[in-house]
Amino acid sequence: MIIDCRLRPPTEEFVNFGFNRAFKELMVSARYEGKIYPVADFVKEMSAAGITLGVVAARDLETTFKYKISNEHVADLVRQFPQSFVGLAGVDPNKGMDAVRELDHAIRVLGLKGLSLDPFMHRHPANDKRYYPLYAKCVELDVAVMFTTGPAGFVPDAVMDHASPRVIDEVATDFPELRIMISHGGYPYVTEAIAVTWRHPNVYLDISGYEEFPGSEPYSQAANGLLRNKMLFASGHPYVTFTRALKVFNRLPIKPEVRENIYSKNAIAALKLDGLKS
Numbered sequence: 001m002i003i004d005c006r007l008r009p010p011t012e013e014f015v016n017f018g019f020n021r022a023f024k025e026l027m028v029s030a031r032y033e034g035k036i037y038p039v040a041d042f043v044k045e046m047s048a049a050g051i052t053l054g055v056v057a058a059r060d061l062e063t064t065f066k067y068k069i070s071n072e073h074v075a076d077l078v079r080q081f082p083q084s085f086v087g088l089a090g091v092d093p094n095k096g097m098d099a100v101r102e103l104d105h106a107i108r109v110l111g112l113k114g115l116s117l118d119p120f121m122h123r124h125p126a127n128d129k130r131y132y133p134l135y136a137k138c139v140e141l142d143v144a145v146m147f148t149t150g151p152a153g154f155v156p157d158a159v160m161d162h163a164s165p166r167v168i169d170e171v172a173t174d175f176p177e178l179r180i181m182i183s184h185g186g187y188p189y190v191t192e193a194i195a196v197t198w199r200h201p202n203v204y205l206d207i208s209g210y211e212e213f214p215g216s217e218p219y220s221q222a223a224n225g226l227l228r229n230k231m232l233f234a235s236g237h238p239y240v241t242f243t244r245a246l247k248v249f250n251r252l253p254i255k256p257e258v259r260e261n262i263y264s265k266n267a268i269a270a271l272k273l274d275g276l277k278s
Contacts, residue, residue: 003267004046004242005146005206006183006234007054009039009077009085013069017059039077043084049242052264053083055234055271057116057146058090058106060099064123068092071102075110086271088116088146093130100133107141113271114144114181120152120163127167135175143179144270149193150184150210165193172200179203181270183234185210190218198226204270208234211248220252223262231262232270 008014015034046054058074061067074087089106091099106112115138119126126147138145149165152158165186172180180200185207186193197205205227207219223231235245254262268276 001052001264002050002233002246003264004051004054004235004237004245005181005232005267006208007046007051007056007237007242009042009054009056010035010037010238011039011073011077012036013073017067017069039081043081046084046242049246051235051242053273053276054085055088055146055267056085057088058112059116059118060090060092060095060102061118061121063092063094064121071106071110071112075106075112078111086273087112088114090116091134093117093122093124093128093134096130097133100137103134103137104141107143112143113273114138114146114179116146116148118148120148120158120160121155123157123159123162125162125164125167127170131171132174135171135178138179139175139177142272144181144272145178146181146183148183149186149189151188164189165196168203169196169200172196172203176200177202179270179272181206181232184208184236185216185219187213188215190215194218194222194227197230198222204230204232204266206232206234208236208245209240211252220254223252223254224258228258228261229266229269232267233263 015036056074056077058071059069071089078085078087089103089112091102093099103115149163152160152163165182166189180203182193182205187210193205197203210216235242
């Protein structure tokens with residue numbers, strides 16, 4: 001079993017998001033074509049690559065970039081393909097209590113399994129106190145939060161430190177019950193991301209997109225030791241195809257006995273996917 005902790009189906013909402021001002025320059029650099037096609041065909045692509053389950057995240061950047069992938073859209077994808085997708089809610093922390101209420105609705109009513117946040121696109125680091133009511137709600141609802149980290153690509157006006165995993169240490173300290181997923185490895189703060197993940201029992205790390213970037217070697221070392229129960233697999237599809245993501249990951253010097261943890265067991269624990277066996 002392989003659980004892909006970050007993928008994007010080829011629907012109009014997801015494809016148009018790729019061409020929003022937030023990501024436009026990055027997509028040009030990646031030569032992203034943005035094809036829209038049936039999700040049923042996408043699910044077949046997942047299966048052909050060996051991907052059993054994919055984590056699909058809504059995103060709310062209305063305050064800063066005037067764009068939103070709605071929670072309802074993600075919930076509808078999960079309803080249509082419950083064996084293939086797990087959905088995360090997206091809310092905008094700049095909306096205050098409206099964001100808290102939207103998160104509550106997304107989890108309790110729509111059935112999503114966690115929260116996805118983009119600090120560098122919200123223009124506030126993860127330890128900014130406007131996020132704290134959302135973290136408290138996640139603890140109350142017993143769901144995880146996923147942070148987009150990394151160097152913020154070519155996102156206009158983004159500050160790289162807003163995507164740093166270092167500040168997540170403070171969040172995990174203030175909310176020890178909160179399950180946290182650090183996406184994109186916290187790159188280029190590689191050792192900081194490893195340290196934060198290692199020292200907090202409820203923090204997990206995926207390294208999608210940065211497995212072989214300069215200075216990434218400690219990821220594999222940590223996977224074989226400190227983070228054998230904390231590291232996650234994610235492709236970042238379609239910006240990285242399933243086949244390429246798995247090819248890259250499989251050539252990392254990670255012990256075979258650790259790969260089962262990374263491909264499924266750790267994600268099951270992070271998202272509390274009760275009843276799902278690796």
